[in-house]
Amino acid sequence: MAPRAPGVIPVELKNGARVKANDIAPQGVYMPNYNILTPNMRSPQYVQMSTAAGITLGIMNGRMHRTACTRCLNLLLTYPEGCRANCAYCGLARHREAERDYADRNFIRVDWPAVPLQRTIDIVARDPAKSPFHRMCISMITHPRSDEDTRTVLKQWTDRIDPKTIPVSILSNPTTMTRADVKRLKDLGADIFTVALDAATPEIFERTRGKGVRSPHSWAKYWEILMDARDVFGPQKFGAHIIVGMGETERDVLVLVQKLVDLGGHSHMFCFFPENGSLMDHLPATPRDQWRRVQLGRYLIDYKGGRAERMKFDGNGRVVDFGVAKDELEKIIGEGVAFRTSGCPGKFRDDVSACDRPYGDSPPSNIASYPFPPNGHDLRKIRRQLRIVEKD
Secondary structure, three states: OOOOOOOOOOHHHHHHHHHHHHOOOOOOOEOOOOOOOOOOOOOOOEEEEOHHHHHHHOOOOOOEOOEOOOOEEEEEEOOOOOOOOOOOOOOOOHHHHHOOOHHHOOEOOEOOOEEEHHHHHHHHHOOHHHOOOOEEEEEOOOOOOHHHHHHHHHHHHHHHOOOOOOOEEEEEOHHHOOHHHHHHHHHOOOOEEEEEEEOOOHHHHHHHHOHHHOOOOOHHHHHHHHHHHHHHHOOOOEEEEEEEOOOOOHHHHHHHHHHHHHHOOEEEEEEOOOOOOOOOOOOOOOOHHHHHHHHHHHHHHHHOOOOHHHOEEOOOOOEEEOOOOHHHHHHHHHHOHHHEOOOOOOOOOOOOOOOOOOOOOOOHHHOOOEOOOOOHHHHHHHHHHHOOOOOO
16 A cells, blocks of 8 residues: 655745645635636635535535435634645645645545635524534644634634534644644633544554654644643544554554554544545545445444454454344344444534545445445445355
8 A cells, every 4th residue: 555656846836836836816705626726825714615515505506315414514724825734545635745735636536625714604603502513623733823723613612602602623633733823722711622543553544644644743743632632632532543454454443443442532444535636546445345344443443342352353353253142233234323424523422423534535326434324235234345245
């Protein structure tokens, strides 16, 4: 699972130079469009949001296959300079400067329209209690202003929308953060703090997010901030993202999931899908059998008292026994929750994930993370993918 080496960016295209030189004033909502000059938009005045969030908010037309909306409003900081990291699997990576302006880059398979922050807040603040959004998440990027602007976005949101009505998560950028930064976010009303480890091992992290791709991130720094979040936010209020299928074994992932649970946190899982334009877009998506086993193992550990050390793995690190009685395992599979999108919880106690991310890690034709409850047909397909049964 080796990424391509990043190319050399012409000086005249570095750091958003094209957007800043044109200096086109933004006019309300900006939909990614490669046929016009990209406006000069910056956080905190502007944020980007996922296509699903834009449809749910009502700022763009469209609908999602088999699901009405997303229940998490994902807000992404935005700058002409873009993210200064170079993660190999990411559509927002720095190496794309020569190809596309930052606001026009795809991320987790979809476009991210740019929207004035105040317009976004105005819409949600009309009636937060009846909003389709059960959570808001601010996604930081690697940029010199990211820490300060995240605080500004958070404060402007919580000044008008009670975080008890719509809780707020932070998807952090540990590379630019200190423990004091973590505490400030907690003090401003953030509910949950997450760290996108993404890689399941330090070796994969270095190859895909560190020096291997000329990127500034380090495994040690990410864990430092994750431990700060544990101390500051407390049990069940911190977690880590993990991408499955970048060269690790199933055992590697589930041992990491167990470590996070033992620390008092949670894991949020993503199925690797080759993002168009990334340094890994030539690589295959995660095989469904591997993904389903890890999904099930993660759910058992996170929510059902399972333990990685009670599971059995073959010589290739593949799960062959989940350490759970067959009848109990069948019941859990039949409930379908294990195979839904994993993320921060909703505002109701039984809602283990408000973050639906519709089709962020797969096409609708071969769903990896279900953004809705799987029906009978879906569950039969899941069982085949798990290789627990071979036919309907």
